[in-house]
Amino acid sequence: MNIEYGREFIELARCLNFTEAAGNLNITQPALSKHVLSLEKEFGIDLLDRDRKGLQLTEAGRILFENASAMVEAYDRTKRSINLIKSMRPINVIGCMDDSDVSALMSMTAMIARETRRATVVFNRSVGDPIELVESGACDVLIEYVSPTDMQERGLRCRPFTAAPLIAIVGLNHPLATASEITWEDLRDQTLLKFTSDVTETSWNQISAACSAHGFKPKTRQVSACNNVEFFGTPLRGDVLLWKRTEKQVGLLLETGCRAGVPLVGELSELTSYLVYRPENEQRLQPLFESVNDVRKMLDERKAAKRTQ
Numbered sequence: 001m002n003i004e005y006g007r008e009f010i011e012l013a014r015c016l017n018f019t020e021a022a023g024n025l026n027i028t029q030p031a032l033s034k035h036v037l038s039l040e041k042e043f044g045i046d047l048l049d050r051d052r053k054g055l056q057l058t059e060a061g062r063i064l065f066e067n068a069s070a071m072v073e074a075y076d077r078t079k080r081s082i083n084l085i086k087s088m089r090p091i092n093v094i095g096c097m098d099d100s101d102v103s104a105l106m107s108m109t110a111m112i113a114r115e116t117r118r119a120t121v122v123f124n125r126s127v128g129d130p131i132e133l134v135e136s137g138a139c140d141v142l143i144e145y146v147s148p149t150d151m152q153e154r155g156l157r158c159r160p161f162t163a164a165p166l167i168a169i170v171g172l173n174h175p176l177a178t179a180s181e182i183t184w185e186d187l188r189d190q191t192l193l194k195f196t197s198d199v200t201e202t203s204w205n206q207i208s209a210a211c212s213a214h215g216f217k218p219k220t221r222q223v224s225a226c227n228n229v230e231f232f233g234t235p236l237r238g239d240v241l242l243w244k245r246t247e248k249q250v251g252l253l254l255e256t257g258c259r260a261g262v263p264l265v266g267e268l269s270e271l272t273s274y275l276v277y278r279p280e281n282e283q284r285l286q287p288l289f290e291s292v293n294d295v296r297k298m299l300d301e302r303k304a305a306k307r308t309q
Contacts, residue, residue, distance in 0.1 A: 001042065003075050005035045006068040009047070012036065013065040016055040039064070083283075091119050091288050094126040094133060095143030095273075101162045101246055102143050102273050108295045109288065116294075118287035131156070134276055140285065142276040145203040151276055158274040159289065164244035166207075166264040166271055169253065171236045177260035184214040184266060191239040194220040195231060203271060207242055210268035244271050 012021040012032065022029040040047050047061035057065060091113075097103045110121035126133055131146075133139045134156060148158040168187070170176050176186065194204055211218040221239050225231040232249045234241075236259070243250060245263065254261045275292075277285055 001039065001068075001071070002035075003072060005039055006064075007072050008032055008035055009039060010065060010068050010072060012048075012055075013057055013061065016057075018055070089284075090122040091141065091285065092122050092124055092139045093141045093143065094124050094130050094139045095141075096145070097123060097143075099273070100248060101164055101244065105162055105292070105295060106143065108298075109291045112294050113287055113291040116291065118291055121288065131276070134278060137278065140277060140281055141288065143273055144276060145206055145271055145273050146276060147205045147209055148274065149209075150205065151274070155279070156276050157279050157282070158276055160272050161275050161292070162273045163270045164246045164272075166242050166269050167245040167250065168262045168264055169236070169241040169243060169250065170260050170262065171238065172257070172260055174236075174238060174240075174260065176240070176262050179262050181263045181265045183264070184210060184268070187211070187218070187240065187242075187264075188214075188216045189219070191219045191221050193234065193236070193239050193241045194218075194222050195225045195234075196222055206271060213268055 008021070008025055008027070011025055012018065015021050015024070018029050018032055022032045025032065036047065043060065043064070045060045046058050047064055049056040049058055093106065095102065097106070106121075106123075110123075113119045113121050124139060126139070126142075130139075130142050130144065131151075131154065134142045135154065143161055146158065151158050168176060168182055176182055176190075179186075192207070208218060221237075223234050225234060232253060242264070245261070250261065253259045275285075275288075
């Protein structure tokens, strides 16, 4: 027996009025009638007497009403117990943990989730395509600089996790080196470095999408870089490297005067990492989402306190 049909029959048996029962159940009357007919077909007997005097339960209907109540209660109790077990199961997270912004926020999130006894967060190293691991259910959450549109097309959901302002890194002799800030329009005729490693490929998708949103396709020079040493040590040759202003290596390059950094301003001038997960996992991941919000609130309060000092 369809448990929801049983739940609907219980409501109908209580008020003996299709219109009233359908309203209480927030479904249409035709749908309720169809579901009752389905039950009658399943049991091979009329469950209701329908005559001019009104609606009455048959003997079979009374038996179903008595037993369906116990069945629905048992189902709901079982579902609550199973959901409790699911909520206690560790939340498996993979993604760009080498990224300082991501790792710092996720470390605090895991600590808050554990201390509040909401959930246990476990970090794993991904082997293979990380997005496919989420799709298959092999992991619960991927943290990555992805395109939300691309993820939506694959049937996955995204929640913003970190957002870092972008900076244009150029050689000291580059025409943009002396600017106080630039916009996407200033990059229209510039050649952007496009790194082809697994680490930066998804990040580049966000940069490329931002260029498209501002009306141009970026000119690029592809460079292979498997780690941060290659990434930040690559000769610029008059080209522009767009990356997060918060990266430690960026700060070191600028502080030592090896390269110039110009803040990018305007719309889409941040690089955003996302929590990527399957829609059916939304409820189980609520403890993680709540812990992320708690950490953000804590950090905002600390920033506010520093400003008032």
